[in-house]
Amino acid sequence: MRVLVIEDDHGVSDFLKKGLREASYAVDLADNGVDGLHKASTETYDAIVLDLMLPGVDGFSILREVRSRDVRTPVICLTARDSVDDRIKGLDLGADDYLAKPFSFSELLARIRALMRRGFNLQPNPIVVADLQVDVLARSVHRGNRRVDLSPNEYALLEYLARSKGQVLSRTMILEHVWDMNQDPMTNVIDVHINRLRKKIDAGFETQLIHTIRGVGYVLRAPDR
Secondary structure (H helix, E strand, O other), X not given: OEEEEEOOOHHHHHHHHHHHHHOOOEEEEEOOHHXXXXXXXXXXXXXXXXXXXXXXXXXXXXXXXXXXXXOOOOEEEEEOOOOHHHHHHHHHOOOOEEEEOOOOHHHHHHHHHHHHHHXXXXXXOOEEEOOEEEEOOOOEXXXXXXXXXXXXXXHHHHHHHHHOOXXXXXXXXXXXXXXXXXXXXXXXXXXXXXXXHHXXXXXXXXXXXXXXXXXXXXXXXXXXX
16 A cells, blocks of 8 residues: 655654555655645555645645545644644644654554545455455455465555455556555566465465456456356
8 A cells, every 4th residue: 555654854754664664555755745745636645644844835735735636545644733723724624634743653553554444445354355365454364274474565465456356456556556656667576576476375276366467457356156
């Protein structure tokens, strides 16, 4: 899943980038309001972490503008401003959640997961495809009675395929949601990770769940009955 962090404090943004990437999220950064507004309005994200105190264009203005452009990406305001009036203003402008600095990173992760579950129409957990189970809360994977251990990027890719089960995902869609926006679109990183997933998910099983749609992309689906 792909998260945009709009934060002008480089220490905070680097900390968030490292933690979110370790939690299997692709992360884009913006260190000012102008860049943040442009990315939030033109790129596809699953969540935005937004500092309200920004140079150029402040967080309130970004909220107002992206909502006026009908950008519905969930937004968590992350700021040192914790007065009731500021919280009310942010929520009224379209924020989905609010955390005051200093904050617990584990709580931020929990809030991001909650917003993403809401954004994916409250899909049941675990996500089940044939005998494959992807538990998005425990971030664990089982195929049949066997636990499958995945790297952070492998898990992020599988979760995106599982949330979109039955839907063919193009390479561009996968690249945008699982890897950072500065990833070279011509790289073979998707093919490499799909091959690794197949070895861990499908190898040794009669039923193959990860399918290549030639010229289009990839899909995770159960066999037709």
